[in-house]
Amino acid sequence: MEPQRHPTEPVGFARHDHSHCVEDALAAAEARCLYEGLRFTPVRRRALEILLERHRAMGAYEVLERLQAEGLGAQPPAAYRALDFLVANGFAHRVERLNAFVACNHPGEDHIPAFLICRSCNRVAETVALPARAQLVSAAAASGFEVERVLVEAEGRCAACRQSDSE
Amino acid sequence: MEPQRHPTEPVGFARHDHSHCVEDALAAAEARCLYEGLRFTPVRRRALEILLERHRAMGAYEVLERLQAEGLGAQPPAAYRALDFLVANGFAHRVERLNAFVACNHPGEDHIPAFLICRSCNRVAETVALPARAQLVSAAAASGFEVERVLVEAEGRCAACRQSDSE
DNA sequence: CTTGCGGTGTTATAACATATCATTTAGACG
DNA sequence: CGTCTAAATGATATGTTATAACACCGCAAG
Ligand SMILES: [Zn+2]
Ligand SMILES: [Zn+2]
Ligand SMILES: [Zn+2]
Ligand SMILES: [Zn+2]
Numbered sequence: 428m429e430p431q432r433h434p435t436e437p438v439g440f441a442r443h444d445h446s447h448c449v450e451d452a453l454a455a456a457e458a459r460c461l462y463e464g465l466r467f468t469p470v471r472r473r474a475l476e477i478l479l480e481r482h483r484a485m486g487a488y489e490v491l492e493r494l495q496a497e498g499l500g501a502q503p504p505a506a507y508r509a510l511d512f513l514v515a516n517g518f519a520h521r522v523e524r525l526n527a528f529v530a531c532n533h534p535g536e537d538h539i540p541a542f543l544i545c546r547s548c549n550r551v552a553e554t555v556a557l558p559a560r561a562q563l564v565s566a567a568a569a570s571g572f573e574v575e576r577v578l579v580e581a582e583g584r585c586a587a588c589r590q591s592d593s594e
Numbered sequence: 595m596e597p598q599r600h601p602t603e604p605v606g607f608a609r610h611d612h613s614h615c616v617e618d619a620l621a622a623a624e625a626r627c628l629y630e631g632l633r634f635t636p637v638r639r640r641a642l643e644i645l646l647e648r649h650r651a652m653g654a655y656e657v658l659e660r661l662q663a664e665g666l667g668a669q670p671p672a673a674y675r676a677l678d679f680l681v682a683n684g685f686a687h688r689v690e691r692l693n694a695f696v697a698c699n700h701p702g703e704d705h706i707p708a709f710l711i712c713r714s715c716n717r718v719a720e721t722v723a724l725p726a727r728a729q730l731v732s733a734a735a736a737s738g739f740e741v742e743r744v745l746v747e748a749e750g751r752c753a754a755c756r757q758s759d760s761e
Numbered sequence: 762c763t764t765g766c767g768g769t770g771t772t773a774t775a776a777c778a779t780a781t782c783a784t785t786t787a788g789a790c791g
Numbered sequence: 792c793g794t795c796t797a798a799a800t801g802a803t804a805t806g807t808t809a810t811a812a813c814a815c816c817g818c819a820a821g
Contacts, residue, residue, distance in 0.1 A: 440737045466787085468799070488776070502802065507778070523690040524745060526777060526808090541730060543739045554733050559726035563708060563748045566721050570607045571753025572710045578691060578747040581730045586738025635768070654808070669771060674809070693777095693808060 439482070439532065439552030440543070440585045449479045452534065456518050459535055465516060470499045474509035475518055475530060484527035484544070484551045522551060524580045529553070541579035547588035607710070607719045607752045616646045619701060623685050626702055632683060637666045641676035642685055642697060651694035651711070651718045689718060691747045696720070708746035714755035 453476055460467035477493050478485060491506035500506065510528050513519035519530050520540050531540070532553040541556035556579040564574045584592070620643055627634035644660050645652060658673035667673065677695050680686035686697050687707050698707070699720040708723035723746040731741045751759075 440739060466799075470800080486777075500800075503778070504780095504802085505800070508800080523747070541733075543730075543734050543737070543741070545739070546742070552737060552739065554730075556726070556730075558729045559723070559746060560748075562725045563710075563721075563723075563746065566708070567710050567748060567750065570710070570719060571756070572607060572712070572719065572748075573750045573756060574710070574748045575713070575750040576748065578745070578749070579726060579730065580690070580745045581734060581739075581741045581743065582745070583734065583740045583742040589738070589740060633768075637769080667769075670809070671771085671811095672769075675769080 440545070440550065440587070441552075445482070448482075449476065452479050452530065455534060460516075463516075465512075470494065470505060470509045471512050473497065473499055474506070475513055478513070478519055478528060478530035482530065483549060484522045484525045484529045486525075486527045490528070520553070522580065523578055524582065525549070525551075539577055539579075542581065543585075544580060544582050545585035545588055546582055547584055547592075550585060552585075607712070607717065607754070612649070615649075616643065619646050619697065622701060627683075630683075632679075637661065637672060637676045638679050640664065640666055641673070642680055645680070645686055645695060645697035649697065650716060651689045651692045651696045653692075653694050657695070687720070689747065690745055691749065692716070692718075706744055706746075709748065710752070711747060711749050712752040712755055713749055714751055714759075717752060719752075 453472070456475055457467055457472070459465075473494060474490055477490050487503065487506045487510055490510065491500070491503060494500050494506060494509075500509070510519065510521075513530075514521055514528065517531060517537075518534055519528050520542075521528055522542055522544065524542075524544055529542070529551050533540075533555075539556045539560050541554050541559065543552040543554065545551075556577060559579050560574070560577045563577055567574050620639070623642055624634055624639070626632075640661060641657055644657050654670065654673045654677055657677065658667070658670060661667050661673060661676070667676070677686065677688075680697075681688055681695065684698060684704075685701055686695050687709075688695055689709055689711065691709075691711055696709075696718050700707075700722075706723045706727050708721050708726065710719040710721065712718075723744060726746050727741070727744045730744055734741050
């Protein structure tokens with residue numbers, strides 16, 4: 428119900444002060460919405476908070492469950508609408524491989540995300556994919572294809588899971 | 595029901611001799627299965643043929659429909675099993691963005707596919723993503739993440755669709 | 762023959778996503 | 792302040808994609 432307070436919760440695959448990262452990201456989102464005239468409604472705010480709390484990719488129905496528990500929308504469309512808003516405005520990304528959503532690690536930075544997805548613990552780390560995009564754009568140009576959006580996702584195993592495997 | 599015979603049917607976004615390309619790919623798959631001791635059963639063979647005929651990304655249920663029409667399996671698992679076999683052995687790829695499958699353009703070549711997906715006509719062209727993989731692997735190494743599989747998909751518009759747009 | 766394994770048939774259900782229409786709310790405007 | 796409008800939400804229903812689970816069959820090794 429309330430954010431986890433352990434100061435070294437893993438995010439992506441690194442440890443960090445989780446309580447601050449949730450608060451900061453939420454505050455930043457709030458500020459940016461105000462600035463850009465976007466409506467950061469309770470459902471949307473809470474949906475982002477849910478993604479941030481876990482710092483994992485979460486399915487829409489998983490988010491929905493938590494919204495329901497607090498009376499913020501009871502049906503699938505509520506969750507999808509909130510998540511669509513977050514994705515459309517760069518507060519979160521959709522991870523195609525998992526049919527799931529994850530809070531953005533570089534909000535407000537105008538970037539092309541790339542994801543590292545651990546197939547054991549399902550955690551997701553976000554990095555950037557600019558070189559991949561450049562390569563693809565030039566490859567595409569040969570056939571007259573115009574690239575609008577690029578999606579880069581790597582599947583593998585994170586350090587922690589590889590470690591625990593060999594134990 | 596029977597393969598399209600138009601000699602300049604588009605594949606990916608280029609034109610080519612489609613009738614031969616279906617036959618050739620099927621024969622090559624057959625040969626490779628024989629060589630590697632894989633069982634190229636009627637359902638699997640026909641599923642690949644269906645993907646090749648269209649040379650588009652097809653949903654599992656779309657493939658299923660066509661299999662059903664020929665009495666080759668009536669339920670979803672039949673299609674998923676056949677498609678899983680094709681993907682596992684490199685005869686086809688899964689396009690995550692579309693939750694769909696497409697016959698491989700470089701069978702037997704041990705490659706990392708990248709896809710160009712036209713958001714208008716839904717056609718898919720396959721190209722290669724080696725540089726993207728290298729970049730990702732090195733980015734991942736910093737956090738101890740081991741990349742096993744890389745997925746690169748670009749969304750945009752093909753030459754034909756851009757053309758017809760401006761008309 | 763018989764035993765095991767891979768492939769298939771079949772049922773049921775899980776998981777993900779959207780169309781549609783009614784209702785409410787927030788803000789713009791006169 | 793009222794009233795209009797557009798955006799957001801509520802609610803119902805349904806569509807789409809994917810898998811779990813178990814039964815059965817055929818083939819080939821032992
Ligand atoms: Zn991001
Ligand atoms: Zn892990
Ligand atoms: Zn391929
Ligand atoms: Zn097109």
